[in-house]
């Protein structure tokens with residue numbers, strides 16, 4: 001029994017994660033005492049991950065930023081506490097001065113990404129749009145290549161309801177690790193298994209998800225298209241494709257099947273993927289005999305130079321086996337329900353004649369440094385830690401050194417914050433209102449302000465309000481950001497009649513009683529009416545051809561390099577990219593390690609616990625070695641974030657796709673190679 005002096009609130013984990021968990025928070029005397037999963041959230045069902053349960057420690061971490069800070073000189077570590085008034089005045093003065101100097105706001109750039117995906121956190125974009133022309137990012141560091149691949153073939157990105165995976169007879173997970181990155185999905189996978197379904201995991205690494213599978217297929221990185229096309233070839237030869245679906249609903253079967261017949265041989269598949277013929281035939285037999293089959297293309301798989309092609313080949317396999325538009329089957333990647341909302345802050349229009357200038361988020365430092373007329377002079381960073389997560393960190397360093405004013409808004413002193421002039425403390429999700437909608441499951445939930453902002457923290461929306469007010473006070477009409485609107489006003493804007501209808505709501509306040517599920521699009525493509533130009537599922541895409549890509553999903557050799565070891569840096573159970581470093585409950589493991597196979601280590605005279613120097617053309621850093629027989633030969637594995645971010649070894653490698661839907665090619669972070677040498681003490 002809980003004492004009666006607790007107040008209870010509904011919160012949502014706002015991280016860029018599949019699960020977007022519903023949280024119940026308990027507050028006593030204004031303090032967040034405890035969090036637990038919201039039992040009314042139908043997907044996360046009252047359970048959180050370790051990071052979620054650690055929220056009380058995250059919120060009250062002694063490392064939280066408390067006050068606005070100013071550093072002089074930049075990067076020196078000499079910080080001075082200043083007031084919000086001073087901070088806002090410095091920023092507003094700079095913006096106005098730059099506007100005067102260049103006759104526009106184009107010298108002003110922002111870089112925001114995935115720290116907080118709540119709809120009200122698009123206040124950053126809304127604030128900049130309201131100033132008219134400025135320099136903003138386009139593109140996506142996370143999922144751009146796969147997004148295009150699906151868009152080419154299906155015409156739109158629509159995920160089946162992941163809860164329907166429970167009705168699958170065969171679940172094939174290509175390059176995702178839900179045991180760490182989407183933990184609630186396991187209960188649906190397990191439900192299917194209890195009814196007899198088989199689970200296959202295809203991954204270069206023996207992940208915790210692989211450990212739970214019936215079949216683990218250890219594939220060489222970036223060769224999935226060949227495996228998928230090889231399976232199609234066997235099914236064609238055995239006449240086990242779904243000929244009705246192919247005839248009635250696909251476009252381009254002729255050129256596609258000829259390509260597979262002529263160019264793909266099982267010996268080639270074996271040699272390139274490293275998978276034995278026995279396993280290739282076993283997979284073909286499963287695909288040929290088991291329906292419905294759910295296929296999950298993880299975001300990890302598409303972060304390579306073949307990422308788009310690999311996804312298209314898997315799409316094709318799912319299509320020709322007749323698994324599309326079937327309950328329990330289909331292709332899982334991303335669900336577009338966030339786009340059902342007006343996202344009023346994100347889409348707050350810039351005045352017609354004052355449109356922003358766009359730079360590629362994945363080549364940000366390079367692109368910004370090359371801009372002229374006017375050059376960028378001020379940068380605003382929010383919900384983002386590029387000095388840990390981006391590529392080309394040396395260029396980033398150069399960029400940050402070259403600017404006149406760098407402002408970072410964050411909860412913690414990140415590596416990027418350390419290279420800023422001003423650091424502004426942000427609220428945690430318990431300290432502000434928001435609305436959160438999943439990009440994987442179909443649930444929507446409200447995030448209530450449960451406690452007052454700690455110290456002097458402010459939400460990104462509140463910061464947008466006070467900065468706008470100051471700008472307009474100094475230069476009337478400078479920005480049209482509606483700073484008089486409250487959090488609740490912004491929330492109500494998201495609930496159009498259509499949104500209320502698909503979530504079965506009379507008004508958004510009903511969400512205070514519990515999350516709701518979207519009723520639309522649960523079995524995508526059930527009507528077989530694809531959103532491509534041909535209206536068919538496209539095995540041959542004219543759009544791809546027009547964009548100078550192969551029309552048919554084509555097998556390309558994986559990238560090679562003069563450096564011999566392929567570096568993989570997937571997501572970690574106890575981290576969200578660079579986040580949660582400051583939370584002791586989650587620090588059960590030393591993070592500055594590099595995992596390597598014994599044989600690769602022996603060849604280099606490296607032993608367990610040795611400190612090694614890891615290097616390539618981008619840079620050099622040291623880590624401690626952990627040996628593991630589960631790491632394949634020729635691959636090394638590191639975590640993201642930490643004191644020595646592995647991204648110092650990442651350089652500009654674009655994925656093959658991304659332009660169509662995101663306006664920029666994805667990151668091919670899994671195609672980076674390195675070499676390692678034992679460090680002499």
Ligand SMILES: Nc1nc2c(c(=O)[nH]1)N[C@H]1C(S)=C(S)[C@@H](COP(=O)(O)OP(=O)(O)OC[C@H]3O[C@@H](n4cnc5c(=O)[nH]c(N)nc54)[C@H](O)[C@@H]3O)O[C@H]1N2
Pocket residue numbers: 016017018114142174175176177178180181182202203204205207219220221222223224297298299300301304568570571572573574575576577670
């Ligand atoms: N705990 C935790 N959860 C998270 C995150 C986190 O940081 N921590 N991040 C969130 C975010 S932003 C994202 S994008 C998602 C990502 O989560 P996932 O979609 O699970 O993707 P990753 O963890 O990047 O990679 C998954 C697997 O892909 C494998 N892989 C790499 N290359 C290939 C390949 O060529 N072929 C195949 N078959 N497999 C390959 C990797 O070995 C890895 O095991 O997780 C979200 N959830």
Ligand SMILES: Nc1nc2c(c(=O)[nH]1)N[C@H]1C(S)=C(S)[C@@H](COP(=O)(O)OP(=O)(O)OC[C@H]3O[C@@H](n4cnc5c(=O)[nH]c(N)nc54)[C@H](O)[C@@H]3O)O[C@H]1N2
Pocket residue numbers: 016113114115116121141142143299381382383384385386388389390409410411412414426427428460569570571576577578579640646647650669
């Ligand atoms: N090596 C390697 N690099 C990768 C990847 C990989 O697999 N390997 N994955 C890529 C992927 S999938 C992704 S999604 C990106 C992620 O790239 P980022 O979005 O840059 O990653 P995070 O480390 O999550 O940094 C988010 C920051 O936002 C802050 N934050 C949290 N809440 C708020 C808030 O309400 N307001 C503000 N202003 N700040 C807030 C956090 O404290 C944190 O510092 O990394 C990419 N980089």
Ligand SMILES: [Mo]
Pocket residue numbers: 016141142143299
């Ligand atoms: Mo991501």
